[in-house]
Amino acid sequence: MIDALPEKGVPGEQILAELRELRGGDLPTHGGRLFAYVYDPALDGLDDLARAAHATSAHVNGLDPTAFPSLLAMENALVAAAATVLHGGPETVGSVTSGGTESLILAVKAARDAHPEIARPRLVVPATAHAAFAKAAHYLRVELDTVPVKDLRADPVAMAAAITPETVLVAASAPSYAHGVVDPIPELAAIAAERGVRFHVDACFGGWILPYLRRLGADLPDFDLAVPGVTSISVDLHKYAYAPKGVSILLHRDEALRRPQYFAYADWPGYTMINPVISSTRSGGPIAAAFATLRSIGDTGYLELATRTREAVAMLAAAVEETDGVRLYAPPETSVVCLAADGVDLFVLADELAARGWHTQPQMAYADLPPTIHLTVTAAVHETVADFAPDLTAAVAAARARGPVELPELPPLTPEMITPELIASLAEGLGLAGGDFTQMAMVNSILNAAPPALREALLTGFLSFLQRPMTQ
Numbered sequence: 001m002i003d004a005l006p007e008k009g010v011p012g013e014q015i016l017a018e019l020r021e022l023r024g025g026d027l028p029t030h031g032g033r034l035f036a037y038v039y040d041p042a043l044d045g046l047d048d049l050a051r052a053a054h055a056t057s058a059h060v061n062g063l064d065p066t067a068f069p070s071l072l073a074m075e076n077a078l079v080a081a082a083a084t085v086l087h088g089g090p091e092t093v094g095s096v097t098s099g100g101t102e103s104l105i106l107a108v109k110a111a112r113d114a115h116p117e118i119a120r121p122r123l124v125v126p127a128t129a130h131a132a133f134a135k136a137a138h139y140l141r142v143e144l145d146t147v148p149v150k151d152l153r154a155d156p157v158a159m160a161a162a163i164t165p166e167t168v169l170v171a172a173s174a175p176s177y178a179h180g181v182v183d184p185i186p187e188l189a190a191i192a193a194e195r196g197v198r199f200h201v202d203a204c205f206g207g208w209i210l211p212y213l214r215r216l217g218a219d220l221p222d223f224d225l226a227v228p229g230v231t232s233i234s235v236d237l238h239k240y241a242y243a244p245k246g247v248s249i250l251l252h253r254d255e256a257l258r259r260p261q262y263f264a265y266a267d268w269p270g271y272t273m274i275n276p277v278i279s280s281t282r283s284g285g286p287i288a289a290a291f292a293t294l295r296s297i298g299d300t301g302y303l304e305l306a307t308r309t310r311e312a313v314a315m316l317a318a319a320v321e322e323t324d325g326v327r328l329y330a331p332p333e334t335s336v337v338c339l340a341a342d343g344v345d346l347f348v349l350a351d352e353l354a355a356r357g358w359h360t361q362p363q364m365a366y367a368d369l370p371p372t373i374h375l376t377v378t379a380a381v382h383e384t385v386a387d388f389a390p391d392l393t394a395a396v397a398a399a400r401a402r403g404p405v406e407l408p409e410l411p412p413l414t415p416e417m418i419t420p421e422l423i424a425s426l427a428e429g430l431g432l433a434g435g436d437f438t439q440m441a442m443v444n445s446i447l448n449a450a451p452p453a454l455r456e457a458l459l460t461g462f463l464s465f466l467q468r469p470m471t472q
């Protein structure tokens, strides 16, 4: 058991050794074999630099920029860099947030609070929009209108039809996370502008690579502040800007659009609290690390990283196309390869790939879309991609030999029936209680067969099962 509060303090060397041992159980954050969660440029020395930069500002508090002008300077520099990459103008302003979800919540909050006269504000998104919009809608009590997509992209006609007088924001993705395709931003922005509604581009995932892919000649539509009608856009620096976790940027076309994003409160005996973002006390560590990362890589560095990523995507996509039993599910037009299985069990295939050291992200069936495997491709994949095709062939052959998962007879479950006791017995029965998550095909198949509300309840129960103090 790990004891976070020993009776007597423990020497630093020992603690670091313990941390290294703990980290040994994680998936590899470097090496180009983990296709979700992490973004690796494979640049020598960058981690050390970011770590050192983080340490310079870890104890600095972003709560009050007059006390810590170093953070204000770095934040303004990061916002300026994002505004340059995303074609902002002289009026563009922005904020540094802790991540994509926070940026989206704040874009929705700004839109909602710009219309205090609308009692029941609504948000229109395509069905492929990131789940963080649903979270924003839930937290902010905004109604979410989810519009079916056409060929995986937002459908402008259907989106237009979903706008009502209560709509405070329309949003779309550049690109979507699940499939890596770019929504028709110019058409959508024009529709929103015509209806007098704010339009947010969620470029959290791809906003730092799309501009470079376009410079390399990729055939991608305009998607950023260059498009009239785009009122805000978000880009995560902890994704394709390769900064350590904890930094995203939310840009607004002008200051008036940003104003309702702020929270201000003077009506208490303490300091007047003025917050542009959700947190009040904020560590300067991630901001300094992002600042160091951007300055170290530089514009030409990002172009080079995008070149490597693009080549890796092309090679992965070719491997999928050439392998019997799998097919590309979405056009590999950005930094995602999304594949579906033909005649083999997709979840068994994901396990077989993992057994060969390729950690992918299975995506469950949704509406009329089949389950797929998602690969987020970063520059580091360029170094390992040549080994992928033979391993994919072997993994498909192994999955075929194993055959499909046979679902056990389970009693019909509803979300209300999910109790901690049921979760504990399911976890035991499925071999998850001991923390071994290498054989997931059965679990994924059960989740895939469950309607979304049941899947949510099962996974919430399981996370709650895992998240218990070690003393229990």
Ligand SMILES: Cc1ncc(COP(=O)(O)O)c(C=O)c1O
Pocket: 098, 099, 100, 101, 102, 104, 130, 132, 173, 175, 176, 177, 202, 203, 204, 205, 206, 236, 248
């Ligand atoms: C398109 C998109 N939007 C928003 C988010 C949420 O970002 P975060 O996980 O940093 O909160 C993601 C994360 O992958 C994303 O891909």
